Amino acid sequence: MIDTFENEFFGIGIQNGKTPENLGVLWRSAQNMGASFIFTIGNRYAKQACDTHNAVAAMPYFHYDTFDDFYKHLPKGAMLVGVEMDERAEPLETFHHPKRCVYLLGAEDHGLSKKAIEKSHRLVQFSSTYSLNVAVAGSIVLYDRGIGKPRFIR
Structure with a gap:
C-alpha cells in the first residue's frame, strides 16, 4: 500500500518539562482536542492529579531521553x-x-533547546507580552488547530 500522506494527524509534547502538573494539563487538552499521541523529551512523565481523564492511558505516549532520539523517530x-x-x-x-505535524514546546524557564529550534521545520508563536505556562500555551495552539483554519500541505 502506498502512503500518499493524505491522512491528518498530530502529536504534542514537551522538552524538559518542569513540573508533572503542566504535563497533566497539556495531556488533558491534547485528548480533548483530538491529538493522536503525546510525548516527553528529557524529564519523565509522572502520574498526577491534573491528568484527570488519564490521557496517557487513552492515547499513545512516548518518552525520549534526548532530543536526538526524539528527532530520529x-x-x-x-x-x-x-x-x-x-x-x-x-x-x-x-x-x-x-x-x-508534531508540536514541541519547551519548559517555561528555558524554552526549547537551541537544537530543537534549529531542527524545527516551522516555528510558531502567538501574541503575548510575557511567556505563558507551557500547558496553557500548548492548549492555545491545539485550540487554534481545531477551529477549522486551512491546513498547510507539505
Missing part, C-alpha cells in the same frame, strides 16, 4: 513545529497548521 511525512517566542516564529493568528 519523527513520524514519516510529519513536520516539526516548535512553539517558541522567537523573531523567526510565524504568528499563530495567521499560521496554517500542517496536516501531519
Whole structure:
C-alpha cells in the first residue's frame, strides 16, 4: 500500500518539562482536542492529579531521553513545529497548521533547546507580552488547530 500522506494527524509534547502538573494539563487538552499521541523529551512523565481523564492511558505516549532520539523517530511525512517566542516564529493568528505535524514546546524557564529550534521545520508563536505556562500555551495552539483554519500541505 502506498502512503500518499493524505491522512491528518498530530502529536504534542514537551522538552524538559518542569513540573508533572503542566504535563497533566497539556495531556488533558491534547485528548480533548483530538491529538493522536503525546510525548516527553528529557524529564519523565509522572502520574498526577491534573491528568484527570488519564490521557496517557487513552492515547499513545512516548518518552525520549534526548532530543536526538526524539528527532530520529519523527513520524514519516510529519513536520516539526516548535512553539517558541522567537523573531523567526510565524504568528499563530495567521499560521496554517500542517496536516501531519508534531508540536514541541519547551519548559517555561528555558524554552526549547537551541537544537530543537534549529531542527524545527516551522516555528510558531502567538501574541503575548510575557511567556505563558507551557500547558496553557500548548492548549492555545491545539485550540487554534481545531477551529477549522486551512491546513498547510507539505
